[in-house]
Amino acid sequence: MLSKKKTGVTITDVARLAGVSTATAGRVLGDYGYSSREKREKVLSAAQALGYRPNLLARSLITGRTKTIGVVAGDIQSPFYASILRGISNVAERNDFGLIITNSDENIEHEIRSVRLLLEKQVDGMIVSPCDPEGGEHLVSVVAAGIPIVQIDRQVHSLGADFVGVDNKQGAHDAVARLLAQGHRRIGMIGELGYGDWSIEEFFALASAPSYASDSLYPSWQRLHGYVEAHREAGVPLDPMLIGRSRSYSAQGAQHQAQMLLSNKSRPTALFTADGLMTEGTMAAVAESDLALPDDLSVICFDDLDWMGFVRPRLDAVAQPRGAMGEAAAQLLLDRIAGNDEPEKRIVMRTRQIVRGSVAPPRALPGQAVSVTGQ
Amino acid sequence: MLSKKKTGVTITDVARLAGVSTATAGRVLGDYGYSSREKREKVLSAAQALGYRPNLLARSLITGRTKTIGVVAGDIQSPFYASILRGISNVAERNDFGLIITNSDENIEHEIRSVRLLLEKQVDGMIVSPCDPEGGEHLVSVVAAGIPIVQIDRQVHSLGADFVGVDNKQGAHDAVARLLAQGHRRIGMIGELGYGDWSIEEFFALASAPSYASDSLYPSWQRLHGYVEAHREAGVPLDPMLIGRSRSYSAQGAQHQAQMLLSNKSRPTALFTADGLMTEGTMAAVAESDLALPDDLSVICFDDLDWMGFVRPRLDAVAQPRGAMGEAAAQLLLDRIAGNDEPEKRIVMRTRQIVRGSVAPPRALPGQAVSVTGQ
């Protein structure tokens, strides 16, 4: 037995009470077209008396615009997406847009399902964090249908849609360069590094070329590129054994990789983590170890999370402007929805190095000679 | 200049290509009513060929149901709401429902605006975390209009809508009792404690009566009630000076309250924080102090956040089943939408004490005699 939803007050009811046509009532209530002050007041007070609320569905069916944007996030529960969503939500509310939110869980089937739902709900545009750089046919067809997409954090090759992200290479480069300047020579990195048909060795070879461009790669690879560049500039040789590749966005995977790295007899003296989830897994591994930060191990994390400011030691981080990324993406999308047809835009935002005390010069490890050169 | 949205393929197009009426096409595509295998196949292949996607707006306009639920959260960026939303989202996706999300920012005007938007978007039901226990007229009118509401975490008095929350009193009681059992006699609490027309002294007097019921109060007051009960059971006198009342959901406010408490010459030897945000502020204050956990100060936090498991020392917490709360609320709402008209339901979920090492017996403070009784 379905509960029968009361068919609320309609524009027809208002028009009848006000003694005008539905067209006139519509013009007043929808604030389009002309209306005399007299009719206007009649309609308004009738609407008030009846408690009229417009049915946006009906309006959208005609206008072809829903004033709704859809989002496909990786996982709305993660601090990264939660902050981005907040930024998107701010802009949406400010512009009287609704927001439909879905998760892909980094699964292409889910992503396709989400996009279909958003399409059927007739969103005016979408913000998507695509989970497969190569699997974007479903997105191509959205764009082809004239529905704007803004990609966030990650992108599909040759989709030709706007993009908002951060300068991953620069952020990682600066963090790793700081560790190198402190004298670290064995710097571990824990990253997702999932897509990519190459081994770490092969990527090192590619990325060592000064002309190598990683712009279209996934964030963790761009961050590894920054790692490589910092090493090249410092003249420090690369060691593939120092790279922990979790291959999926999972704290457990990262924890496992960090444990492996730290239990090695020639363990790294510093760790660079490639995102929030990798940081959580890595810190869990560190907490289980006997290592004291920063004396036994220096750490810098990509993405600054709330708690990093009040644990001991406080953790150094590469901060991404997550809220601003969401706002920029939403604003760009609204511009597109409003008809802005300038060429494809790429907004690459700057990261910020946050120094708090989780970096110190390396100490000599048992059985190892460490030459501290520093800056 | 508005970009003209291409009016996609409609059921009329499909019907024409398939050589059937729109009614028949609708029956096949919408999977309602009868259809012969022959027509069915024709319609399906025509739809496939044209790339038909139903326009859910049109369907909803007729059926009066949008298969969409709306959520009014406090702040989707907080880990508390982010997890709840994930739970809601899981159930929604599983049932092919869309999800429209808004924030109230604990501001009644925003909440009213959000509810209006959801109403105009014709959601089939709402999940709301109301920000004012007394200000619920806008919610009353929603329920009166036949649109089900499930309240989460907090509730409006006498709204007569379902509710999903946790046993705040019990959770707080057990945490504080554990501190008392360790010998703590001066236990501070940092909480929002915003609504309520009483002072802490007055509340202590009220809540000391064994028959006092705090079920309809805001969570932080219920948690303070648990604090009071644990003290009464242990025969430990209450001291209003030990309660830091931030009066708003703000980490800064909590930090300030914690600083005040900790800088007092007869400072507490243990702290109980009443929610995630209070914990963040409190931990910031602790990080700035000279106090070492757990030797100088024991801590238990209400709400278990990811990072509490891998900081040092790991933090003890009262875990709320946030994801399950969201799932339960969404499931209950879907039941109501499906027509379940049983009497108002209250789902009160259990918390779980998580012991990790941030609690130890108190040490004597300079200039104070401490009698450790504990077990």
Next chain:
DNA sequence: CTGAAAGCGCTTACAG
């Protein structure tokens, strides 16, 4: 099982 017709609640030309 199928089709013609009406209609959901609005907005949009089009006359006046």
Next chain:
DNA sequence: CTGAAAGCGCTTACAG
């Protein structure tokens, strides 16, 4: 400035 009419893309009785 206003109203009668048509129509957005579907679903729903109602005949057949």
